[in-house]
Amino acid sequence: MKFRYAMVCSSNQNRSMEAHSLLKKQGFEVSSYGTGAHVKLPGPSLREPNVYEFGTPYKHMYDDLRRKDSELYRRNGILAMLKRNATVKLAPQRWQENAVDGVFDVVLTFEEKVFDMVIEDLHNRDQVLLKAVLVINLEVKDNHDEAAVGAKHTLDLCQEIEKAESWEESIDEIIAGFENKYRRKLLYSVSFY
Template identity: 50%
Template sequence: MPSFPLRLAVVCMSNMNRSMEAHSILRKKGFSVRSFGAGSCVKLPGPTPTLPVVYDFSTTYKQMYNDLLRKDRDYYSRNGLLHILGRNERIKPRPERFQECSDRFDVIFTCEESVYDRVVADLCAREQETLQPVHVVNVDVKDTLRGAALGAVIICELCQGLQDVEDLEGDLDKLLLAVEKKTGKSFLHTVCFY
């Protein structure tokens, strides 16, 4: 078992649904976790597929909630966004962009391959100072309420398994294989350095 609490991060594109659902579950289980988005802005489903609602990462969840409430309370209640924003506000004030964070983590979970690519590219572009390893693991999570809940359970299972490993460097791949067999999901995994 690691001699210190693992520092975890979960990253999706907008720090809205998938990363925040996992953040919520992991926090309730007592993990040290932060969540982020890797996109250039926060994009939410709008009234049509071609008209998303777009916010800057500096916009608080409360501001988004009030804006959507004003635009169309019924629509954004039905599609679950008001519920998501209410949950998010109870966790932290606003979305955060991964590329703007200088904190260090032991394991970073991403929720789709394009986010994984962005996180790995950002970590590789940073100047290496300590050569402390960070494991980046992609768990493909469908960006729906149900998909986010299922993805959060898988990420939580992986984190609980990580608590029991003797050697994070040597045992993470074995844990990923065991969870792959159990869930039928495959994971991407790479090691970057700070």
């Protein structure tokens, strides 16, 4: 089976884009989104993040941060992340504004609060198609190394879902197998379009 996947994280574009990039390279039909009000990237201090509107091209962010302090943003990996993101898609998209046009089979989130936001958003929509959507949360720490590990785990999980004749009938076994293999708990829920 071929499913449509959505990767969703908060607002910094690291975890969802790492998974998006890896799945795209493996031939999956995948999109990625953030749920925050803005795209927030680390700045010179915790109180000084770099804030961009969703829809701002990754190349613009890259050029802006390189102009501000290329050494800082190279050292903390933000420039490399933005360069990767620009090879995946033009600009970040916000789930609440852009995902309404798409109908996904599986939505993966990388933190519980985002999982809750996606579930709430899906429940608040008119469910006219009555098409099931599987929403899974794989908790991933927000740093470059953990994002890479999380992306590999996401790929493995998606490959298992693809193998199933019917994810609706085998999701409990797929989740249990994943949790045993990686010693990581998943949250999951089924919603409808």
